[in-house]
Amino acid sequence: xxxxxxxxxxxxxxxxxxxxxxxxxxxxxxxxxxxxxxxxxxxxxxxxxxxxxxxxxxxxxxxxxxxxxxxxxxxxxxxxxxxxxxxxxx
Amino acid sequence: xxxxxxxxxxxxxxxxxxxxxxxxxxxxxxxxxxxxxxxxxxxxxxxxxxxxxxxxxxxxxxxxxxxxxxxxxxxxxxxxxxxxxxxxxxxxxxxxxxxxxxxxxxxxxxxxxxxxxxxxxxxxxxxxxxxxxxxxxxxxxxxxxxxxxxx
Numbered sequence: 001x002x003x004x005x006x007x008x009x010x011x012x013x014x015x016x017x018x019x020x021x022x023x024x025x026x027x028x029x030x031x032x033x034x035x036x037x038x039x040x041x042x043x044x045x046x047x048x049x050x051x052x053x054x055x056x057x058x059x060x061x062x063x064x065x066x067x068x069x070x071x072x073x074x075x076x077x078x079x080x081x082x083x084x085x086x087x088x089x090x
Numbered sequence: 091x092x093x094x095x096x097x098x099x100x101x102x103x104x105x106x107x108x109x110x111x112x113x114x115x116x117x118x119x120x121x122x123x124x125x126x127x128x129x130x131x132x133x134x135x136x137x138x139x140x141x142x143x144x145x146x147x148x149x150x151x152x153x154x155x156x157x158x159x160x161x162x163x164x165x166x167x168x169x170x171x172x173x174x175x176x177x178x179x180x181x182x183x184x185x186x187x188x189x190x191x192x193x194x195x196x197x198x199x200x201x202x203x204x205x206x207x208x209x210x211x212x213x214x215x216x217x218x219x220x221x222x223x224x225x226x227x228x229x230x231x232x233x234x235x236x237x238x239x240x241x
Contacts (some may be wrong), residue, residue, distance in 0.1 A: 053117075053223055054199050057201070058186045061187070065097075
């Protein structure tokens with residue numbers, strides 16, 4: 001991994017189009033500014049990883065789904081069910 | 091056309107149920123073609139990969155248990171599927187559901203909503219910029235919160 005030292009207001013250029021600058025430094029927190037073409041996706045790494053991980057867990061869900069009455073069992077009698085439309089045929 | 095599905099085996103689907111994910115789903119980037127099925131159990135849907143039978147996701151419309159939900163995704167992400175913020179007529183919003191053995195503990199991912207352009211049948215898993223939304227919202231708890239607040 002390439003490691004560079006930068007001070008506040010300094011930046012680095014990646015390729016021709018991406019610029020990352022150090023906007024502010026406070027204690028152990030660094031604020032970065034990122035200039036990149038719109039088709040380059042920029043995410044916080046932990047958010048990206050969390051969603052990936054959750055997708056993987058979701059893909060392992062079995063084929064037995066809870067029925068609607070599981071969703072409604074805490075509702076009081078006389079309350080309208082949330083959905084009453086008929087099931088379309090697959 | 092016929093598609094092999096994880097929940098229902100080989101079934102006939104309508105062309106209009108097909109959905110293209112230009113960027114795939116995070117962690118499943120190579121799979122781009124899906125079909126959206128109504129699950130036999132409402133209010134769920136199945137998002138079934140057309141390429142791998144074993145890959146299918148359970149979806150739910152988040153507003154059912156979080157009426158205040160707004161995905162807050164960037165205009166750029168919506169542009170990828172030819173939508174604009176506020177274009178509610180063409181936008182369908184789903185959350186991926188994770189159902190563990192104890193089904194009461196099922197959770198929905200509100201941080202990575204699946205947003206669908208219903209006219210063009212293209213979709214994308216976006217990332218919400220709103221810190222309120224996490225990857226694991228407990229659906230049953232959220233539902234009982236709604237009921238308690240109504241009464």
